[in-house]
Amino acid sequence: MNIALIGATGFVGTPILSELLSRGHKVTVLARTPSKLAPQTGLTVVAADALDANQVAKAVAGHDAVISAYNPGWSEPKIHDMHLQASQAIVNGVKQAGVKRLLVVGGAGSLYVAPGLQLVDTPEFPAQYKQGALAAREALNRLKGETTLDWSFVSPPIGLAPGERTGHYRLGADELLAGQGEQPAGISVPDLAVAIVDEIEQPRHVQRRFTVAN
Numbered sequence: 001m002n003i004a005l006i007g008a009t010g011f012v013g014t015p016i017l018s019e020l021l022s023r024g025h026k027v028t029v030l031a032r033t034p035s036k037l038a039p040q041t042g043l044t045v046v047a048a049d050a051l052d053a054n055q056v057a058k059a060v061a062g063h064d065a066v067i068s069a070y071n072p073g074w075s076e077p078k079i080h081d082m083h084l085q086a087s088q089a090i091v092n093g094v095k096q097a098g099v100k101r102l103l104v105v106g107g108a109g110s111l112y113v114a115p116g117l118q119l120v121d122t123p124e125f126p127a128q129y130k131q132g133a134l135a136a137r138e139a140l141n142r143l144k145g146e147t148t149l150d151w152s153f154v155s156p157p158i159g160l161a162p163g164e165r166t167g168h169y170r171l172g173a174d175e176l177l178a179g180q181g182e183q184p185a186g187i188s189v190p191d192l193a194v195a196i197v198d199e200i201e202q203p204r205h206v207q208r209r210f211t212v213a214n
Contacts, residue, residue, distance in 0.1 A: 003200065004028045004060040004099075006050050006090060007069035009036050012105050012156075015165075015193040016069055017043075023197060030059045050086040056093025065101035065200050066094050074132060083135035088142070095148060103152045103200060109133025110140055111155050111176040111211055119158070119176060140209060152199055153209040159186020169195050169212045171204075177213040185213035 003020055007013035008029040020027045021042050029037055030048040037045050048059040050070050060066050068090050072082040094102050109120030119125060120133040140153050157177055169191050179185040195212040
């Protein structure tokens, strides 16, 4: 497939790019600084700003699907507004380009930990991640009203960390997946990438959110 990837140099985007290329997909990466990416077989890098819908549309036109792992960075003081601005620009750009399939990588904050209670609204939720999590939740809520795109939104578990690629994971919907004992569920970033590329190859969560964990 021809896949456009946004956020390819980030914590989640880097293993997504590796997983896509390892499976033989052709990948076009949208990057504000193309020089950050080394040449690889199957990889094309184009200069584009995810905050600009017209630049997104031009870059993703003609692709089979778009994956957005966009994150302005947890240390960005305007993370909330930038996240929402980019999320909307990406949706608008993908629609403008006529691409139907969009997969968005979100966060765990909007997963339910009890009926009517999402993780981001609990007292224990870390303050340094709250604004980004609130923006990701709003982006998901906006996507839920999007009927023209075949969108999916993936929420990793709390324990998203570097680790090995096992190729194994379990799926969930809107509730935070439980771990062993009192420990929250987790997943390695390479295994999250496996789940994301599996969803692109064989869609099972069209116009739905899903979560994964090991």
